[in-house]
Amino acid sequence: MRKTADERRADVVRAALKEFSRFGLYGTSTDAIARAVGVSQPYLFRLYPTKRDIFIAAGHHCFQRTCEAFRDAAHGLDGQEALDAMRLAYLQFAEDRELLLMQMQLYVAANSDEEIRREVLQWWHELWSLLGRLTGIRDSVITEFMSCGMLMNVLVALDACDGSLGWDMLVAVQEHTTSTAVLHASTTGAAQAAPPDRASVPTQRVWPPDGGTFQGLPAGTAAVCTRPA
Structure with missing residues (x-):
């Protein structure tokens, strides 16, 4: 059965x-x-007039998938619980290098192309607005969340996702978030325990190489690395 133009456009975006x-x-031809x-270049340009149009369509698809993952993860939750669920969902994207690398390519292209930048x-x-609506959490906490996400993008781009400084912190955050969620879900009795308040969570040190130390911060926040001079 012959594909429609819309189906072909979807194929083009994936490729x-x-x-x-x-x-x-x-660098892409x-x-x-x-x-x-499996189409000719003339037909490709009937679907998308320029290479920039194809790039923008692929970028839009990339952000849409991220938003969908966050909506699905936060469904039925709010506050810190919603943010923790979205954190775990985004960590799963490390297995999909194409999605995170496409984000990085978008930021690079935006530097030299005004249309793409807009x-x-x-x-x-x-x-950013979606995160606020789904969680109701203040901007400073969302900033931490986005910072960790960008760190993960960089480490994926460097193929440094095993034992590298920064990745260990992300894994520790994931383990803390997962254990907190399991504890909360398994609580029995008439009144279930609420997720711990960020200010009351014990600080956690994450192993750093080269003699550096992480300042003690609540588990699940973006850590600050201090190194000896």
Whole structure:
């Protein structure tokens, strides 16, 4: 059965995401995308007039998938519980290098292309607003959440997701968040225990190499690394 134009566009976005995430806007050829989809370049440009249009469509898909993952994770939750669930959902994206690498390529391209910059900035604002609506948490906590997410993007781009400084902190955050969620879910009795308040959570040190030390911060927050001079 012959595919519709909309179905072909979806195929193009999937193929483009794979190519752009590796080689970026300027290093990717439309010929490679067309061959991956199984269409001619003239037909590809009937679906999307320019390579920039394809790049923007792939970027929009990338942000949409992130927003959908956060909505699904936070469903039925609010406050810190919702944020912890979204934190775990985003950590799962480490297995999908294409999605996180595409984010990095978007930020690079935005530096030299005004149209892309406007699009990406709008998606960023929408993502930030979504986090606020889903959690009701103050901006400073959302900033910590986004900072950890960007750290993960960088470590995935560097293929440094095993034993590297920073990744250990993210894994420790995940373990703390998971154990807290399990404890909360398994609480019995008429009144279930609420998730611990951030200010009351014991501080946690995360192992750093090279003699550096992490300042003690509540588990689940972005740690600050201090190193000897």
